[in-house]
Amino acid sequence: MALQISATNPEHPALLLELPWHLPLEEWPEKYLVALPRGISRHVVRYARAGADVVAVKELAERPAVREYELLRTLDRLGIPAVDPLAVVTGRTDSDGGPLEPVLITRHLNGSLPYRSMFETTLRPTTMHRLMDALAVLLVRLHLAGFAWGDCSLSNTLFRRDAGAYAAYLVDAETGELHPQLTTGQRAYDIELARVNISGELLDLEAAGALHPSVDPIAFGTEICRRYQDLWEELTRTSVYPAGKYHYIDRRIRRLNDLGFDVAEMQIQHSSSGDTVTFVPKVVDAGHHQRQLLRLTGLDTEENQARRLLNDLESWMATQDDYAPGDPLGARTEVLAHRWVREVFRPTVRAVPQHLRGSMDPAELYHELLEHRWYLSERAQHDIGLDAAVKDFTARILPRPDPEAAPVQS
Incomplete structure (x- = not known):
C-alpha cells in the first residue's frame, strides 16, 4: 500500500512529505524533532517541524486515527477548544517494506503546556484551582455540544495562560462520542471518570514529590465535580421571575456572558395568573467576548484576554471626542476600535523588546x-x-523565569 496523507489543507501534504515516514516514530532523528514538553500518552507521540508549523505526531491504528481526526474536525467546526487536526498518514512501511502504524497529526497549540510540566515547579493551590476551573469550563462546553469525552483527565488536556487564568484544550478525542444531546447519565459518567482520573494523577504527583503539601489529591479530584455542577446549573437552570421584572432576565444574560457563554435564543412563558415569568435560556458555545473583539479589532485572543482588552478599549473610547456611547457596536465604534489597535495596542506591545517577552x-x-x-x-x-x-514593567519585571521553558520530559 502506498503512503497516503489525508489532510485538511492542500498545502500540508507537501510539507509533511519531508518527514521520515519510513521510520518508527521512536526512531526519528533529532533533526526532525522539536524539544517541547510532552505529557503522558498511551501512544508514541513526538513534536516535529513541518514548514513553519510545529506538529504533534501520534502513532495509532488506522481506524481510531481516522475516527479521532474526524471528531477533532467536528469539534473545530463547533468552536470547541481542542487541538487542530491536520492530517492522517496511512500506508507507512519501513525500509524493508514492513508495515508501520499510521499516525494522526495535529498542530501544536502555541504557548500551551501539559500539566506535568506545570507541576515541575510545585504549583500553588490557588493556581491549581484555576486549572480546575478551566477544565470544568471545557467539560461543560463539550457536554453542551453533545460530546461525551469518555476519558477526561489532566493528561488529555493542554493548558494555556489566559489573562491571569487558564484556558483548557482537549488533546485526546480517541474515546469521544458525539450525540445530538447528552443524557444526565452520560454526563454523570464523564464527571465520575474525571474525578477518578484526576485524583489518580495527583496521587502520582504526590508520590513523586511534585505536589504542594497542602493539596489533597482526593479532594481536588472531587472539586472538579462540584465546579462542573455549579457551572452547569448556572448555564441550564430555568428561572422564574416576577412579571414586569425583565431587567432580571437581562441580569441573568449578562451573568452568562461574564462566564463566557452566549444566549442564542430564549424561551419566555407567562404563568396563567400573569404574575410570574419563566425564563429558559438556550446557552451555546463560549466565546462571547472573543467574537466581539475579533469583529471590532481583528484580534483573535483567548476569552479572558478578550474581556480585559474590551474593557480597556471601552475605557479608551470614552475619552475620544468622536465616541458615540449610544451605538456601542455600530460602524463608528468599529472605526474607533481599529484606531485603538493602531494607536494604543500595537505601539504598547512593540515597546517591550522582543527578547524579553518570552512565550x-x-x-x-x-x-x-x-x-x-x-x-x-x-x-x-x-x-x-x-x-x-x-x-x-520592562525594567523591573522582565526578564523573569518562564514556566513554558520547562525541560522536556522523557
Missing part, C-alpha cells in the same frame, strides 16, 4: 501591562499611564 503572545503581554499599570496607579493614587507602566 507571551501580544494579548497576554498587553493584559499583564494593564495589570501592572493598575498596580502602579493604585500605589501612586493616580493613573500613571501606559507609557510609564511599560517602562517600569
Whole structure:
C-alpha cells in the first residue's frame, strides 16, 4: 500500500512529505524533532517541524486515527477548544517494506503546556484551582455540544495562560462520542471518570514529590465535580421571575456572558395568573467576548484576554471626542476600535523588546501591562499611564523565569 496523507489543507501534504515516514516514530532523528514538553500518552507521540508549523505526531491504528481526526474536525467546526487536526498518514512501511502504524497529526497549540510540566515547579493551590476551573469550563462546553469525552483527565488536556487564568484544550478525542444531546447519565459518567482520573494523577504527583503539601489529591479530584455542577446549573437552570421584572432576565444574560457563554435564543412563558415569568435560556458555545473583539479589532485572543482588552478599549473610547456611547457596536465604534489597535495596542506591545517577552503572545503581554499599570496607579493614587507602566514593567519585571521553558520530559 502506498503512503497516503489525508489532510485538511492542500498545502500540508507537501510539507509533511519531508518527514521520515519510513521510520518508527521512536526512531526519528533529532533533526526532525522539536524539544517541547510532552505529557503522558498511551501512544508514541513526538513534536516535529513541518514548514513553519510545529506538529504533534501520534502513532495509532488506522481506524481510531481516522475516527479521532474526524471528531477533532467536528469539534473545530463547533468552536470547541481542542487541538487542530491536520492530517492522517496511512500506508507507512519501513525500509524493508514492513508495515508501520499510521499516525494522526495535529498542530501544536502555541504557548500551551501539559500539566506535568506545570507541576515541575510545585504549583500553588490557588493556581491549581484555576486549572480546575478551566477544565470544568471545557467539560461543560463539550457536554453542551453533545460530546461525551469518555476519558477526561489532566493528561488529555493542554493548558494555556489566559489573562491571569487558564484556558483548557482537549488533546485526546480517541474515546469521544458525539450525540445530538447528552443524557444526565452520560454526563454523570464523564464527571465520575474525571474525578477518578484526576485524583489518580495527583496521587502520582504526590508520590513523586511534585505536589504542594497542602493539596489533597482526593479532594481536588472531587472539586472538579462540584465546579462542573455549579457551572452547569448556572448555564441550564430555568428561572422564574416576577412579571414586569425583565431587567432580571437581562441580569441573568449578562451573568452568562461574564462566564463566557452566549444566549442564542430564549424561551419566555407567562404563568396563567400573569404574575410570574419563566425564563429558559438556550446557552451555546463560549466565546462571547472573543467574537466581539475579533469583529471590532481583528484580534483573535483567548476569552479572558478578550474581556480585559474590551474593557480597556471601552475605557479608551470614552475619552475620544468622536465616541458615540449610544451605538456601542455600530460602524463608528468599529472605526474607533481599529484606531485603538493602531494607536494604543500595537505601539504598547512593540515597546517591550522582543527578547524579553518570552512565550507571551501580544494579548497576554498587553493584559499583564494593564495589570501592572493598575498596580502602579493604585500605589501612586493616580493613573500613571501606559507609557510609564511599560517602562517600569520592562525594567523591573522582565526578564523573569518562564514556566513554558520547562525541560522536556522523557
